[in-house]
Amino acid sequence: xxxxxxxxxxxxxxxxxxxxxxxxxxxxxxxxxxxxxxxxxxxxxxxxxxxxxxxxxxxxxxxxxxxxxxxxxxxxxxxxxxxxxxxxxxxxxxxxxxxxxxxxxxxxxxxxxxxxxxxxxxxxxxxxxxxxxxxxxxxxxxxxx
Numbered sequence: 509x510x511x512x513x514x515x516x517x518x519x520x521x522x523x524x525x526x527x528x529x530x531x532x533x534x535x536x537x538x539x540x541x542x543x544x545x546x547x548x549x550x551x552x553x554x555x556x557x558x559x560x561x562x563x564x565x566x567x568x569x570x571x572x573x574x575x576x577x578x579x580x581x582x583x584x585x586x587x588x589x590x591x592x593x594x595x596x597x598x599x600x601x602x603x604x605x606x607x608x609x610x611x612x613x614x615x616x617x618x619x620x621x622x623x624x625x626x627x628x629x630x631x632x633x634x635x636x637x638x639x640x641x642x643x644x645x646x647x648x649x650x651x652x653x
Contacts, residue, residue, distance in 0.1 A: 510561065523564045525544070537585050567584070584599075600633055619649065
């Protein structure tokens, strides 16, 4: 089956909001319901369900950063039942392609550091550490598109 980024619709919103990361990852990414709500108050936000075939298995959200030409990967998650199958890598590649085709040249993201941090995942996808944190204390990463 193929990974796709799909709009969250009235038919899929409950399934997307029900997706969860593993228990040990819960302090590292916000719930999808909160992300969707926040997106409605951020004019540049783009959010998509990550589908495997017809079924939502994850969520991704990005927005324009303050730096021109830069996107912020705001949220990214794969449901606990679908982790470890390289779906996250495929979905991130699709999201990065969307950002690039929208005119962005660089993408930034931030991670909470800790035992279940997604830091290693992002480093393996070509992100580099910027050596500083956000005002909220999250570790900053960046990569060209």
